[in-house]
Amino acid sequence: MTELFDQIKARMLRPVPRYRAIKDRTGDRQGMLTVLRQMPVEPAIVWLCKCDCGTFIEVESRRLIHRESCGCLRSLASRARWSKHHAG
Ligand SMILES: [Zn+2]
Numbered sequence: 001m002t003e004l005f006d007q008i009k010a011r012m013l014r015p016v017p018r019y020r021a022i023k024d025r026t027g028d029r030q031g032m033l034t035v036l037r038q039m040p041v042e043p044a045i046v047w048l049c050k051c052d053c054g055t056f057i058e059v060e061s062r063r064l065i066h067r068e069s070c071g072c073l074r075s076l077a078s079r080a081r082w083s084k085h086h087a088g
Contacts, residue, residue: 022038022045022061024038025038025047025061025064026038030049030064030065030067030068031067031068031069031073032051032052032053032068032069032070032072032073033049033050033051033052033057033059033064033067033068033069033070034049034050034052035047035048035049035064036048036049036050036056039058041058044060044061045060045061045062046058046059046060046061047059047060047061047064049064049067049070051069051070051072052069053069053070053072055070055072056070057070057071
């Protein structure tokens with residue numbers, strides 16, 4: 001066990017090459033989006049995400065923090081506003 005910890009520690013202390021410095025976001029939840037995997041797209045970092053509504057979208061890493069759905073959340077919200085506005 002100690003050996004394994006030493007190995008991990010050694011790996012952490014080693015300088016990380018630029019291309020390996022990408023934070024693995026696989027499995028992360030962002031709003032309604034779940035990050036499934038990184039897409040093999042260069043040079044941008046693109047993640048394949050699945051929305052709770054079932055839609056798959058590709059989101060650039062730096063945009064991911066601003067995305068909460070595939071776009072359906074916005075249309076749902078506007079629909080809710082619309083029905084509220086027109087109710088009564
Ligand atoms: Zn959606």
